[in-house]
Amino acid sequence: MVKIASWNINSVRLRIDQVARFLTEEAPDVLCLQEIKTQEATFPHEAFEALGYTHRVVHGQKGYHGVATVSRIPIKEASRRDWQDNGEARHVGVELLGPGQGLLVENVYIPAGGDIPDRALNPKFGQKLDFLERMARWADDLKQPTLLVGDFNIAPLECDVYNHKALLKVVSHTPIEIEALGRLADAHGWVDLGRKHIPAPERNYSWWSYRSYWREKDQGRRLDHMWASPEVAAASQTHSFVEATRRWDQPSDHVPLVTEFTL
DNA sequence: ATGGTGGGTAGCCCA
Numbered sequence: 333m334v335k336i337a338s339w340n341i342n343s344v345r346l347r348i349d350q351v352a353r354f355l356t357e358e359a360p361d362v363l364c365l366q367e368i369k370t371q372e373a374t375f376p377h378e379a380f381e382a383l384g385y386t387h388r389v390v391h392g393q394k395g396y397h398g399v400a401t402v403s404r405i406p407i408k409e410a411s412r413r414d415w416q417d418n419g420e421a422r423h424v425g426v427e428l429l430g431p432g433q434g435l436l437v438e439n440v441y442i443p444a445g446g447d448i449p450d451r452a453l454n455p456k457f458g459q460k461l462d463f464l465e466r467m468a469r470w471a472d473d474l475k476q477p478t479l480l481v482g483d484f485n486i487a488p489l490e491c492d493v494y495n496h497k498a499l500l501k502v503v504s505h506t507p508i509e510i511e512a513l514g515r516l517a518d519a520h521g522w523v524d525l526g527r528k529h530i531p532a533p534e535r536n537y538s539w540w541s542y543r544s545y546w547r548e549k550d551q552g553r554r555l556d557h558m559w560a561s562p563e564v565a566a567a568s569q570t571h572s573f574v575e576a577t578r579r580w581d582q583p584s585d586h587v588p589l590v591t592e593f594t595l
Numbered sequence: 596a597t598g599g600t601g602g603g604t605a606g607c608c609c610a
Contacts, residue, residue, distance in 0.1 A: 343602055369603065395603050444610055542600040585601080
């Protein structure tokens with residue numbers, strides 16, 4: 333069994349103790365982190381080393397964005413792509429070398445896209461759409477069994493948000509983003525593990541805004557995803573969102589996703 | 596309809 337997790341941590345240095353708690357309690361073999369907000373040189377390597385996560389691939393950036401994949405089973409870096417061509421660190425791909433040998437684990441942090449869902453008024457929204465189109469072209473050529481995980485910053489289904497109608501014009505749930513994400517989905521025949529294991533219309537949110545969480549109205553969205561090649565999806569046994577982390581002190585606004593595979 | 600909170604960094608950007 334190989335257990336793989338993904339978590340937008342919103343600063344790995346600030347929340348390293350929470351990461352350590354999560355690794356101790358859930359014991360994933362591989363953890364993909366997004367929004368580490370630091371460079372490789374200032375990544376808290378020691379804490380991961382002490383917990384047995386001796387294999388690490390960090391695509392970092394000072395202050396913003398940044399992704400890292402840490403593992404207690406052997407991995408090697410396969411790629412780091414820049415789908416915006418602007419130097420932001422939003423992707424790293426690794427290949428498993430021991431258990432699950434040959435599986436690619438692609439860790440991505442898709443741009444949030446700003447506040448206005450109009451590329452003429454908001455360049456960041458256009459960059460998000462372009463990022464998705466370039467990812468789709470990348471996925472066209474994938475030949476190896478692949479697991480694509482991360483913060484996609486899109487909640488595609490009606491049941492992926494607390495109020496579908498109210499959010500149709502809110503970036504993360506607009507039809508144009510969902511169409512672009514659909515083209516990425518079709519490019520490889522990805523299986524959405526979140527909905528394979530927790531079928532619609534069941535609620536399974538992965539993110540709650542810091543600005544609204546105190547209201548205790550459960551105004552969440554499913555922004556984080558794990559998508560698998562069909563044969564990889566068929567090997568998935570369990571899948572869960574670890575919602576408890578959102579109630580820890582000074583939490584990330586995202587919660588981890590965890591999947592177990594027979595590989 | 597609005598503003599609400601959080602992180603990194605150093606005079607605002609990003610989410």
